[in-house]
Amino acid sequence: MSIGKRRPKPSRAQLRSFPSVSLQQSRLARQRARLVSLSLVALTVLATSAIVHGSGPAFTYRLGQRPDREIRVNVKEFRIRNQTKTSNERQAAADQVPPSMVNDPAPIKDLAERLDDLTVTIAKSQRYEELAKTLISTWKLKPETYLDIKAATDTPQRRDNLHIQIAKAFVPLLDAGVLGPGALPRNEETSRTLSIRNLDQPVSEARVFPRERVVPERIVKPDGAVAREFIAAFTTPRVGETLFQLVADRLDGRPTLTYEQEETALLREIARNQVTEHYDPFTRGEVLVEQGQTIGEEQLILLRMEHDEAINSLTLGERARRALGILVMVSALFILTGYYVARHERLIAADFGRTATICALVVISLGIVRLLANQSWNADLIPVASAAMILAIAYNPGFGLVATFGLSLLTCMALGTGIGHFLVLMGGTAAGVLGLNDVRTRTKLIKVGATAALGYLIMTWATGLWEHQPIELIRSDGLWRAGWGLMAGFFMGGSLPFLENAFGIVTGISLLELGDNTHPLLQELVRRAPGTHNHSITVGAIAEAAAERIGANGLLVRIGAYFHDIGKMLKPHYFVENQTGSTNRHANLAPAMSTLIIIGHVKDGVDLGRQHHLPERIIDLIEQHHGTTLVEYFFHEANRRNGCNPDGATIQESAFRYPGPKPQSKEAGILMMSDCVESASRTLSEPTPSRIEGLVSELIDKRLRDGQFDECGLTLREIAEIRDSLIKSLIGIYHGRVKYPEQRTA
Incomplete structure (x- = not known):
């Protein structure tokens, strides 16, 4: 490459950054959710x-309520059933139905035949003394009665006419019948009429008769209707009177009417049902409840009816x-x-x-x-x-x-x-x-x-x-x-x-139950990793105090601290607090392998928590208490070893970080700080207050710069409060003690 030549600018296509497929999918998933x-x-x-x-609209009135205004009808009209009037009219209709009676005319027919036989016997006899004594005593026949009947039957023609007249005279008695004593129940004794039908007649052919037509006491009266009709059947009134007297003496023992209770009840129920409901109308503007009037049963019914009508009238x-x-x-x-x-x-x-x-x-x-x-x-x-x-x-x-x-x-x-x-x-x-x-x-x-x-x-x-x-x-x-x-x-x-x-x-009650030392996970932690258990108890104490300092859930942090390292019980001797003597399991392992073991306690703790049905909030603390922090010791050890090997591959920092997620709540952030400062404070040879303060500040600032508290909602002021609380707690734990002189033996 020659000096002085300018490098070609990358094209716009090279400058434009496209989101990765995973980011797009994550964004789409969030949008769908x-x-x-x-x-x-x-x-x-x-x-x-x-x-x-x-x-x-709801019905708002109640029994006993006192409205502060006058309540009027707000619909065109509504009607309310008048139960009292309807009941009275139906009862009156039922009372008008007379008791139903069945007439068996056989006893009256027998009496008519016997009376006819008596007239025939008298017609054939010559004088009163010729009659049988039993006949005279049965009919209570007197000589003058004998003479009257004898005169009415002295010729065959008159005898035949008398036979026809007797049959005609008994027709009213056969139609209406005779009511015997006790034939009607007591509640029916006041009835003035009776509905009477013969045995061979249907109910529809029953006829109504006055009670006086069937009561023996009224029948036998000479001025009664039955007596008049009986006598009117004869051409000679004297003969009719004589024969009726004979019949009247024989009616008491020949009742023919029987009361039909079920039929009477059925007819009266039919009469009740034929009476229609009676309704009282209420029109718009009519007052239902006066101002200040207490709503009673009657007013409540009216208001309910008006309300229902108002709902039904809504368009x-x-x-x-x-x-x-x-x-x-x-x-x-x-x-x-x-x-x-x-x-x-x-x-x-x-x-x-x-x-x-x-x-x-x-x-x-x-x-x-x-x-x-x-x-x-x-x-x-x-x-x-x-x-x-x-x-x-x-x-x-x-x-x-x-x-x-x-x-x-x-x-x-x-x-x-x-x-x-x-x-x-x-x-x-x-x-x-x-x-x-x-x-x-x-x-x-x-x-x-x-x-x-x-x-x-x-x-x-x-x-x-x-x-x-x-x-x-x-x-x-x-x-x-x-x-x-x-x-x-x-x-x-x-x-x-x-x-x-x-x-x-997760309530305080359930957290206190989880924090009991008899919990199977805590028992197993004490048995397998006593050093980790001791560390967890200490972390819980200082974390609770810090949480209470900023108003977070201190009990949740303390119980979460008890369980935050339960994953270490599966490989306890790979963690320094459980190592005894000078044996170090990591001495013969590669830094990357040691890191996997250290990081794995988080996943193991989450799995154990779910197996033992720990609440999700406790599992979240287990999963988040290390966030995505760096396992610094093994990262630096890997870099040191890699520096001695020029051909070695570049060490990736991400391979030495916890998988996270970062703390998502204030309690998880407090637990992270409490866990790291408690562990680190154990390495101080002389835990003086100044050294403790410097250590705590350094560890918290390092995680703050690493962005571990970006998602938990903790403010800088709260982090400062937590730092002060942790410093005071650790100073209290590692406070100086008086050295007593060695006790001499006796």
């Missing part, structure tokens, strides 16, 4: 809007406008919540599973609210309180408070309640949610439920007095709501293990 999440949220908005809309356009308004309001609420999540809860925004779980929880909670809407127990706060508490435990009280606001607002929209109900829901639930900052005991949730119950009680009384509601209603609502708030705490306490599994929640 974002699109799926947005589609899920859009479906949740539609489902929530449908639940809030329901079948139309398709009115329904569409209402649905559109609800959709816009629900969308705005979701956008507001989504903005909060994107700014302050990025873990939720970046995780489709968490987003799907929250969306499902919102839809289920509002669905339960809708199912409980028609109850008078104020149980609609149970799903709101439970959902808000679940989100506060799963993430943080701040997000739980946002969820409380959204769910309370959506509940009031679905139920059509006013600002008073919103204040009760928001105030009581927020009081419980704000107490869920750290759940380390089972009783904590019960105390939170009691706090929520107290909040519901106070807010119910406050809003009730403000809205001028009756004291009885306020007292009832307050007790119900306080009871449900307390039950929400018990429900959360009992269902917490299931919620932890379903939502991937």
Whole structure:
């Protein structure tokens, strides 16, 4: 190459950089994931809007409520069934149906035949004394009666005429029959008419007769209707009177009517059903409830009828406008919540599973609210309180408070309640949610439920007095709501293990259970790698103090520190804290092989954690506590050995780095710093405060320059606070001790 010649410029095609295929695929995958999440949220908005809309405007009036304004009919007209009048008319129609009786005319026919035989016997006899004594005693026949009948049958013609007249006289008795004593039940004895049919007749041919026509006491009366008809059948009234007297003495023992209970009940039921419902009309502008009047049962029925009529009268356009308004309001609420999540809860925004779980929880909670809407127990706060508490435990009280606001607002929209109900829901639930900052005991949730119950009680009384509601209603609502708030705490306490599994929640209770020394992994770590176990305990202590210093989850960091090096138990003697004597397993290994063994403890720890079902947040700490840091000792050793070999290949730094990922949370960043400074501090021959401070500052600054804390959210101020806390903790561990003189033996 000649001096002074300019190098040719590369073409624009050579200057343009194209993204690699993997970057394009990663970008497309993120876009698809974002699109799926947005589609899920859009479906949740539609489902929530449908639940809030329901079948139309909600019915907001309750028994015992006192409205602050006059309530009038707001529809053209509606009618309400008058149950009392309808029942009275139906009962009157049933009472008009007479008892159904079946007539068996055989006893009356027998009596007619015997009377006819008597007249024949008297016609054939010459005088009264010739008659049989049994016949006289049976008929109670007197001489004057004998003479009257004898005179009416003295010729064959008159005898035949009398036979015809007797048959005609018995027709009324055969048609109506005779009612015997006890034939009717007591409840039917007051009936003035009877429906009577013969045995061989269908029900449709039954005829109605006055009761006096069939009662023996009325039949035998000479001035009665039966007596008059009987006597009228004879041409000679005296003969009719004489024969009727004989018949009247024989009717008491010959009842012919039988009561038909089932037929009577059936006919009366038919009569009831034929009476149509009676409705009272109400027109637009008519007052239903006066201002300040307490809503009773009757007013509540009227309001419900008017509300149903108003919903039925809504046109398709009115329904569409209402649905559109609800959709816009629900969308705005979701956008507001989504903005909060994107700014302050990025873990939720970046995780489709968490987003799907929250969306499902919102839809289920509002669905339960809708199912409980028609109850008078104020149980609609149970799903709101439970959902808000679940989100506060799963993430943080701040997000739980946002969820409380959204769910309370959506509940009031679905139920059509006013600002008073919103204040009760928001105030009581927020009081419980704000107490869920750290759940380390089972009783904590019960105390939170009691706090929520107290909040519901106070807010119910406050809003009730403000809205001028009756004291009885306020007292009832307050007790119900306080009871449900307390039950929400018990429900959360009992269902917490299931919620932890379903939502991937790591509470203080589960962390304390994991930190128990009886855990199988910790027991195995003590047995196989006691030095690593001792290191983990120390790291946990100093990391917890540092986390508490900046307001992070100290308990999570401490328990994560207990498990962060469990992968070392598979090859414990390759790590310096477990090596005894002067034996070094790495002496005969190539630096690259030693690096693979050292780095491998992270993957082994993740595998062991998943085998023993450790929570994902603990596994994340195991995976991220080294980030992508460099295994410096073996990297420099490889470079040293490579320098002695001119033909050796170039050492790639990436081959001596941990696979990562870098710390993704503040707790993981704290654990990384605590782990490295605790390990390094053991190498100090004289751990004076100045040396400890210099070592800690150097190690943290090195990782800061290496970009290890770029993704965990730690600020420089917080890193400085953590550094100060770690320095103080290590100085406390390696503080100077008084040297006691050697104890002399006796």
